[in-house]
Amino acid sequence: MTTVTLIVLIVGLTAGLYMAWNIGANDVANAMGTSVGSGALTLAGAVIIAAIFEFGGAVLVGSRVTRTIRSGILDTAVFAPDVGMFGADGPLLLMLGMVAALLAAGIWLQLATTYGLPVSTTHSIVGAVVGFGVLTAGISSVEWLTVLRIAASWVISPAAGGLLGFAMFVYLRRTILRHSDPAERVRRQAPLLVGLVVLILFLSFVYKGLKNVLHDPAWWMVLAGSALVAIAAAAGARVAVERTSRIAPDPYQYVERIFGWLQILTASFVAFAHGANDVANAIGPLAAIVHIAQSGEISGAVPVPFWVLMLGGFGIVVGLATWGYKVIRTIGREITEMLPSRGFSAEFGAASVVLVFSLLGLPISTTHTLVGAVIGVGLAHGISALNLKVVRNIVNSWIITLPASAVLAAVIFAILRWIFV
């Protein structure tokens, strides 16, 4: 490793951590805010649960999306040493490009936060990587098919989140709220819901997480294992629900108290899914930098080093502990119009969608998916008043973020190139 490579590696690690810190600071509140608001979780409890599940999601399921951002968006062969269009400088230029992408996304994010724009961390980093690719190696160096798939997923994911949130709330309405004895019904439904959430969590966890350990476990093993865990969780939930006292002047108060607890589960689910999907925004470019620094080669097929994922998870947890808790507190205070049963439905919809897209290796925006899911619950008559102007803000944020982060990445790259090459 040359001195220049070492310096770029260190700068890259710092930029990656900065980006991960940003993700933890800004996005984590989505998962935990409503639970703190409804009083089901204390602020400290929310921070601890978020830390555990964000880290778990990042480390256990995060590598797929990481791979897409690292080597799926750009045709990295262009940067191959000697044979590529940049000759011997290729690998160094790619490293610098990735550093530029991280810095551009981080700066854009911080700017957006200052001016209160609803900007997605995912969109920032994808825009930055594409911008660097187009402006250095030309339009043909970008894998437009992958970019198109990613862009399509940005439209599909909020819609899918909305559909699932809608379906879950309609289900709760039919089985619990509309029933003549909602308190009795929630006692029967709660274990089923716990089982369902745990089943999905474990399926994704076993499918992806244990693949590294077991090397393609048989599908029936995966299914049976997850089902067993889910049944155990449901049984536990049943015992817990039986112990609660049903005495409440209004049966809906009792229903919402139970959902307050269930919502902690979906909030953890969101944190897990968020960690899985969004860690890649920081770690994708960083993994590319680390790989080039270690091998001096450009290749797409090597797995993402475990310690890099750990670093990303660590960065997110630090962001959450140093800044994110403030955002959670604010959101928790201000979201009072959302009842726990609605929060449960929205979070269930959003987390399931984010997790599926993570397993497909597609980087999507957790925030936008959650917004879609909340609107889905609203369309099912679950929420007293929703401001649909946010949808316009989201579309605007796409239109602004992609070119802004792309141009920013190109400018930063030009500066880095002038310094290092």
Next chain:
Amino acid sequence: MRGILKLFAKSPFGLMVKHAAQVEETVKLLRPLIEAFLAGDTARVQELSEEIDDTEHEADKIKNAVRARLPKSVLLPVNRGDIMGYVKEQDGIADAVEDVGVILAMRSPACLPEFEPNLLKLVDQVIHAAALLFDAARAIETLQSASFAGPEVKKVQKMVAKIHEAEGEADRLQAEFSKLVFANESRIDAISVFQWMRIAEVLGDVADHAENTGDILKLMLASS
């Protein structure tokens, strides 16, 4: 993440209940007003009429606040027009009570002792109709947590049916009182007869508006 926070608009439902409570404050002053009039205490009638004006004005403010929460970009679980219609009709109750105060404060109509029992019966009946509506209005927040479904809906529908009955009875008492006034038309001056007709009419309006408000509430539940 700010996207999530901006997503939640202010709910109109709490304010609808608050508006009901404010209108109830106005209705509570109706019986003291009539009693003060029957006791011949014109100063007290004046005072109560002004107090009714003030409470009605407060109700107006809440009504406008509800409307301010209903821009087209807000997605609601019930029809926006129904909410507008609901507060408008509910506000009509307070307006009618205000009218009674205005008529009595402007000029004291000549009153015969035999008017008294019938008048009080009519007043109590319209207050009863309004009280039934306020009971139903208090359920709005529970309805919201039940997402406008389930046993709570049936309960409110039954309440609305009761308001209909109460309004029918108020109609009957209003006609009875009017007849009584006409039967004694030669014993009091014509302007007083005219005044009593107006009073009977606006008292009837209290129950009418309560009924209409209940109907819109029912409609809101049916369309949700």
